[in-house]
Amino acid sequence: MARLTLEHLHLAQGGRSVLEDVNGAFPDGAITVLIGPNGAGKSTLIQAIMGLLRPISGRITCRVPKERRAWLPQQLALDLSFPISVEELVMTGTWPSHGALAGYCGPHYRKAREVMKRLGISHLAHRALGELSGGQRQRALIGRTLMQEAELLLLDEPFANVDQETVEVLTQVLRDMAREGATLLVVVHDREQLAKLADQVLALSHGRARWLDPQTTLSSRALDQGQPAPTMPFAFADSF
Numbered sequence: 001m002a003r004l005t006l007e008h009l010h011l012a013q014g015g016r017s018v019l020e021d022v023n024g025a026f027p028d029g030a031i032t033v034l035i036g037p038n039g040a041g042k043s044t045l046i047q048a049i050m051g052l053l054r055p056i057s058g059r060i061t062c063r064v065p066k067e068r069r070a071w072l073p074q075q076l077a078l079d080l081s082f083p084i085s086v087e088e089l090v091m092t093g094t095w096p097s098h099g100a101l102a103g104y105c106g107p108h109y110r111k112a113r114e115v116m117k118r119l120g121i122s123h124l125a126h127r128a129l130g131e132l133s134g135g136q137r138q139r140a141l142i143g144r145t146l147m148q149e150a151e152l153l154l155l156d157e158p159f160a161n162v163d164q165e166t167v168e169v170l171t172q173v174l175r176d177m178a179r180e181g182a183t184l185l186v187v188v189h190d191r192e193q194l195a196k197l198a199d200q201v202l203a204l205s206h207g208r209a210r211w212l213d214p215q216t217t218l219s220s221r222a223l224d225q226g227q228p229a230p231t232m233p234f235a236f237a238d239s240f
């Protein structure tokens, strides 16, 4: 089953066509890796799926409830002086389903502790977000999506500028989320990460999208065209 499908999608930015006639289904419980050179339209496609960019034509159908959709953007704009601890950030994962003003109860705190343990950040629970390394912050942001029980997760270069141990922890968590039935779309530039994550590959190039299987992608040059993004500051992982 696929709760996210694209039909004849045409997307533009600033009046210029970026992607045309994109079709396909993102199966539940599968990780789709999105690849393509700089400017190919990876972030544009993610923005459209999130509902932040209106298609020129075509259709995006998403049957995942809004409160179970999560997005970890590439261009992060979090004010790192914002006074929020790791635990508080993880707890905000309850907001989409419970509301920001409802407050937290015992089970929320227990679950947040489990999530932080799973991500190896329990010892950072009361540390301010602005005092963390890039990898620690990325673990906390993924923790928020686990707390949310996200069933659709869009990640734009989640492994950029994080340490190798964090890459391994996050890879395992993302695989576990897929095994539990979530639909994931992940932008990666790295061959090794693609090999570990991809159930299927969507390759963007020259305004078109092609579906590939991971083995074909690994033995082709499709990945070599992509360049890692420059270092980004961090921001709030927003939900939509």
Ligand SMILES: Nc1ncnc2c1ncn2[C@@H]1O[C@H](COP(=O)(O)OP(=O)(O)OP(=O)(O)O)[C@@H](O)[C@H]1O
Pocket (backbone or CB within 6 Å): 013, 014, 018, 036, 037, 038, 039, 040, 041, 042, 043, 044, 045, 229
């Ligand atoms: N807000 C915008 N206004 C006008 N053009 C834009 C805007 N955002 C992106 N573009 C253009 O749309 C095209 C696709 O950009 P997009 O950011 O989706 O590519 P990408 O594949 O995510 O690239 P990268 O790998 O560098 O992150 C590019 O030509 C880019 O210059």
